[in-house]
Amino acid sequence: MTTRDDEDLLATAATWKRDGHGVAIATVTATWGSSPRQAGSQLIVDDQGRMLGSVSGGCVEGAVVREAMEIMADGKPRLLDFGVTNEQAWEVGLACGGKLQIYVERIE
C-alpha cells in the first residue's frame, strides 16, 4: 500500500540527495511472527544521521542506521536479518519475538 507518507518519504530522500547528502533507504522485505511494520515499510537515513520513517517499532532502527552509514560509504546494498535470540533481542531490542529482513541500499 502506498500512503501519502510513503510518497513524502521517497520525495524527502530525493531532496536530501539533491542537497548533496549521502542517503540510504531501508525497506522491510519479509517478516515472521510478530512485527510491527509490514513488508514495504521504509526508513530513510542521511549521512548526518537524520532519519524519517520506520522499519520496526523503534527496536532495530539504531542497528539499521549504523549499517546504512557503511552502505552510504561503500555503495553495496545489504540484506539484514534481525532474529529472535535473546542475546540479539538484548542487543538490538527486538523484544516482540518476531523476525524481520531489511534491504538497505544507497540512493545513487
Add this chain to the structure above:
Amino acid sequence: MKLSDITRLTELAAQRLPAALVTDLATGEQRIVTRDNAEPAVRAALEDDRSGEIDLSGRRCFVLVRNPAPRVIIVGAVHITQALAPMATLTGYAVTIIDPRRAFATADRFPGIALSNDWPDEALAALRPDARTAIVTLTHDPKFDDSALIAALRSDAFYIGALGSKKTHAARLERLRAEGFGDDDMARIHGPAGLAIGAKSPAEIAVSVLAELTARRRLKQAPR
C-alpha cells in the same frame, strides 16, 4: 535506488497509477513495473496491494508495491471535518472535501486539503470512487447527504458512513428506499457513522469515524 527511479515513482503516484519497484535481492538490479508491463506474479502483488518477496524465473526478488493512496471523500465542510480531514491525511488517505457552500469549504478552514464546491453527485461522478475509497457524509442536510449517498451506493466504495442521529438515519433510509435501494444497499451505510466510543467533541467523533473506517478496511469482520 536511483534518483531517476524515485522521480518516475513520484510521477506515477501523482497520476494515481499503480506501480512496483522490483529489486533482484542478489544483484541489487532494479526496475519499475506498471500494470501494462507487469508479469503475472508482480501483477498479483499489485492487485493484492502487498509488497513482498517473490521468485521471478529463479531469481529472488522483492516487489515494493506502490498503489495510489486510498481516498476519503468527505461531504460537508463542517466542524467535524476540520478534525477528520487532517486525521485521515495523517492515517495515509488522500482526502477530498465536497461542499457546495463556499463559505464552508475554504482553504483557510482546510489548509492543504483538496476542496470541491460542486454539488455532491457531480463531484462524486468526477472523482469516481473505487474499492479503495471511503465516503463520509457529515452535513446532516438531506439535500447534500442524500445525493452523495445515492452516488456512494452506486460505487464500489469500501466504506460509506453517514452522520446523524438514529432517527435522522431511519428517515434517511426510508428516503433511499423510495429511490429504489434495497436492504443490501442499506447495510452498506454505517449510520450513525463511527464506532460507539461515547464520542462527544468534533475531534472525538472524527476518531470514532476514522476507527470504523479503518476496521472496515483492515478487518474481515468489521465491528458494526
